Amino acid sequence: MGFGFSSEPLFLFLSFLFLFSNLEINTVESAADYKTLVYKGCAKQTFTDPTGAYSQALSALFGTMVSQSMKTRFYKTTTGTAQTTITGLFQCRGDLSNGDCYNCVSGLPQLADKLCGPTIAARVQLFGCYMLYEVAGFAEVSGMEMLYKTCGGTNIAGSGFEERRDTVLSVLETGVVNGHGFYTTTYQSVYVLGQCEGDVGDSDCGECVKIAVQKAQVECGSSISGQVYLQKCFISYNYYPNGVPRRSTPSYSSPSSSVVTGQNTGKTVAIILGGAAVVGFLVILLMFARSVMKKEEK
Incomplete structure (x- = not known):
């Protein structure tokens, strides 16, 4: 009794393994370079x-x-x-x-x-x-003093971008308070992030981020991106005309939605993808086993 293999299930099986391994590699490679x-x-x-x-x-x-x-x-x-x-x-x-x-x-x-x-x-x-x-003895600076800012070289005035950016930045001011010092969200292809120093209270954090937002609006104008660092907080925004890359934003929400923490969203997506991958794997494995059994019966 010889063993034969149907090429179609085997091809699907190998293709699935290749796709799944690439998915893992791409996830690693697309992680933000946080050490820049x-x-x-x-x-x-x-x-x-x-x-x-x-x-x-x-x-x-x-x-x-x-x-x-x-x-x-x-x-x-x-x-x-x-x-x-x-x-x-x-x-x-x-x-x-x-x-x-x-x-x-x-x-x-x-x-x-x-x-x-x-x-x-x-x-x-x-x-x-x-x-x-x-x-000890070093003169401290104000927590609201701007330490550094950078603005994207591309300007997109007149496209409605500034209105969208300002809308989501206003949400950021509230989000960092409700998020106790950290918040990130996306609205109409504009991704924003804000964080305060860990020992800053919620109220002071909101005020710091508000000042940082005002500075970003003035300093960066219609620039496609901007980062503003104050002594006690920082904010950044990026506009992606083709949609925000999933690697760049751990949460997706709109200005009318409640605070959504990025890590919870990421875990949910991972569970869904992982569950789908397991189901797909089992289906292909069963197809493969069925093909082998048919060949044995012959």
Whole structure:
């Protein structure tokens, strides 16, 4: 009794495996590059460190923050004693997993040293996280002070874009309050994201984002995209004429809808796709087995 194989079920089976493996690869490849440098801010004054006390305190600070980034997306601490006291914090974007947060934060100490050297204060902002530290006595700036802004080079005035952008930005101002410091949504191909520093209260967060929105509207005008970073919050918006890529937005909602957290939406989509994939796999497997049985009967 010989074994024969029908080419059609086998082809479908192999095609399905290829499609499913490509789906996994594309998902990984399309993830946002959260470790891209956005900007760096370095104090002009450097510290003298004849005894190595500052270096030791700073190293301890970095070590603590990196280890904490495996557990939380925001952490603030102080290390050192007397004149060597250093306060530092890190924060990851609200839609990053703990693993991605750690991967993002773990490279910041070395990057801060490379970009700023032994300064008494430094801030390094990546696309997915940032870290800052200040030696005791460093003059603090206002939480509403603009640190950095960038606007897209393409202008699309007269297309109705600014009205759509302003509509969804107004939703962002409310969303960060209801979302307790982080919110992202999409409206008519405009994707927006806002986040406040982890220790900022809801009311102050809403006010900070409101100011950031106003600055974005003035500074960027009809630019297709913009990012505005204040001391205590930041916002970004992007317009996608052909529709927002799924990798760029973890949530889809309209200005009239309630807050939808991106991670829950992503999990729901993953469950649906995963369930469909399993069903498809079982169907093709049964077809394959049935073909083998028929050949055996012959």
